Amino acid sequence: MLKYTDDHEWLRAEGDEIVVGITKHASEQLGDVVFIELPEEGTDVIAGDEIVVIESVKAASDITAPVGGTITAVNTALADAPGDVNADPMAAWFFRIKPADPAAIEGFMDEAAYKALVD
Amino acid sequence: MADTTRRTGLYDLHIELGAKMVPxxxxxxxxxxxxxVMNEHLHTREHAGLFDVSHMGQVIVRPLDGNMQTAALALETLIPANVLDLAPGRQRYGLFTNDRGGILDDLMFANRGDHFLLVVNAACADQDIAHLQTLEGVSVEPVTDRGLIALQGPRAGAALGRLIPAATDMRFMDSLTLGWQGHDLWISRSGYTGEDGFEISVPDHALEAFARALLDQPEVAPIGLGARDSLRLEAGMPLYGHDMDPEVTPAQAALGWSIPKVRRNGGPRAGGFPGADAVLAELDTGPATTRRGLRPEGRAPIREGVALFADQTGDAPLGTVRSGGFGPSVGGPVAMAIIDASLPEGTTIWAELRGKRVPVTIAALPFVTPSYKR
Structure with missing residues (x-):
């Protein structure tokens, strides 16, 4: 199941976790990404926490936690290859989160709704 | 400020090329x-980039008596440079100063035989023109019917040379009129990237055709303001309104090199420009603070406004970042700030980034080696 947030994150349900990245639209708006600061594994977050910093050639942006829960994994490879976010944003995941509310992902936009938002 | 933004003569071409436009x-x-931005930057360093800089102000200053010395000496009352000895066909860099010795704008000025051509920053153009109009013995003529194109990069000469063979004979800071398809182009061999290249003033009616002729050359790609900024930053070139402003003196901006001995204390034409006493005294003694290069450790850029500190925990600020970002050719973040001039290169200072202090090394400017054709 693939869902989208208003902040242009994609959320993919995998078992009882959610994998989070940013959309192609977001990566194009950011421009070339040159630095990514990721949260630490094991961190408990609440929805809306700014937990990822993305620096592009243009500006710094924050990525927020889409849902509350625990960060179970982070994609440390991005630190050395931040440009992967531009090259293949759907593959360049940032972190996995185990949501406190297992149904939390249900409320987000589906692909059709997200497409309508960005077009 | 005007409510409406102005368009250059290349606006339609930019849209056709898929540009993202900003005010x-x-x-x-x-x-x-x-x-x-990243690839535009790298393309310019490896091949050649075409920049629309038509927003910059072009101003002709012409002696009313026909004697270029009259205009040169008039300009020297506003600009602490050697204008008088600038040969025809040559260009120099200079500054307008205020009464306190701060910088009102920076500019290029060229001796074009019977007049000087000045190129000033877009945001300062109206103020500069008013400033120039206070001069006696000269006419001040804003150029309103020409655009300005910069062609920059190691292949700029090869690309321009196919259209205008004589351009390849020009040396760094030459400034000449050369013809292209019956149009007079005012060409200087200069730029704002640290690369060899040209700045070309083109009549409006030929501007788009000339830009298209350059873009038809295999080396040339269109480049936006984003890469222009990262290119000049890597080249250690200050940007008006950021690295210098009316509160920053020439020595603090590390632009003392633009003020030659002849205009300094003890020189035959010492002083005689706004703020001269302060500017020249500071050049004699050396400024307490000056513009320095900074290399943050790691990959996180430190941008304009980031506070700098001498140590990891203390609260004694050294200054703030004036210009900063990611340097695609350097392969890491680079920045400039006006800080303690006595700290040796290699000193570690600290930048406060998102509540954390990150180490930053004071580095020599420029961050990349210029490749001008002298």
Missing amino acids: FAGWDMPVQFPMG
Whole structure:
């Protein structure tokens, strides 16, 4: 199941976790990404926490936690290859989160709704 | 400020090329093309990039008596440079100063035989023109019917040479009129990237055709303001309004090199420009603070406004970042700030980034070696 947030994150349900990245639209708006600061594994977050910093050639942006829960994994490879976010944003995941509310992902936009938002 | 942004003569071409347009100094300008800032930057360093800089102010200053010395000496009352000895066909860099010795703008000025051509920053153009109009013995003529194109990069000479063979004979800071398809182009061999290249003033009616002729050359790609900024930053070139402003003196901006001995204390034409006493005294003694290069450790850029500290925990600020970002050719973040002039290169200082202090090394400017054709 693939869902989208208003902040242009994609959320993919995998078992009882959610994998989070940013959309192609977001990566194009950011421009070339040159630095990514990721949260630490094991961190408990609440929805809306700014937990990822993305620096592009243009500006710094924050990525927020889409849902509350625990960060179970982070994609440390991005630190050395931040440009992967531009090259293949759907593959360049940032972190996995185990949501406190297992149904939390249900409320987000589906692909059709997200497409309508960005077009 | 005007409510409407102005368009250059290349606006339609930018749109056709897929540019992302942004307001800049009252103009609607391309910040990037589909290639993206990073690749535009690298393309310019490896091949050649075409920049629309038509927003910059072009101003002719002409002696009313026909004697160029009259105009040169008039300009020297506003600009602490050697204008008088500038040979025809040559260009120099200079500054307008205020009564306190701060910088009102920076500019290029060229001796074009019977007049000087000045190129000033877009945001300062109206103020500069008013400033110039206080001069006696000269006419001040804003150029309103020409655009300005910069062609920059190691292949710029080869690309321009196919259209205008004589351009390849020009040396760095030459400034000449050369013909292209019956149009007079005012060409200087100069730029704002640290690369060899040209700045070319083109009549409006030929501007788009000339830009297209350059873009038809295999080396040339269109480049936006985003890459222009990272290119000049890596080249250690200050940007008006950021690295210098009316509160910053020439020595603090590390631009003392633009003020030659002849205009300094003890020189035959010492002083005689706004703020001369302060500017020249500071050049004699050396400034307490000056513009320095900074290399943050790691990959996180430190941008304009980031506070700098001498140590990891203390609260004694050294200054703030004036210009900063990611340097694609350096392969890491680079920045400039006006800080303690006595700290040796290699000193570690600290930048406060998102509540954390990150180490930053004071580095020599420029960050990349210029490749001008002298």
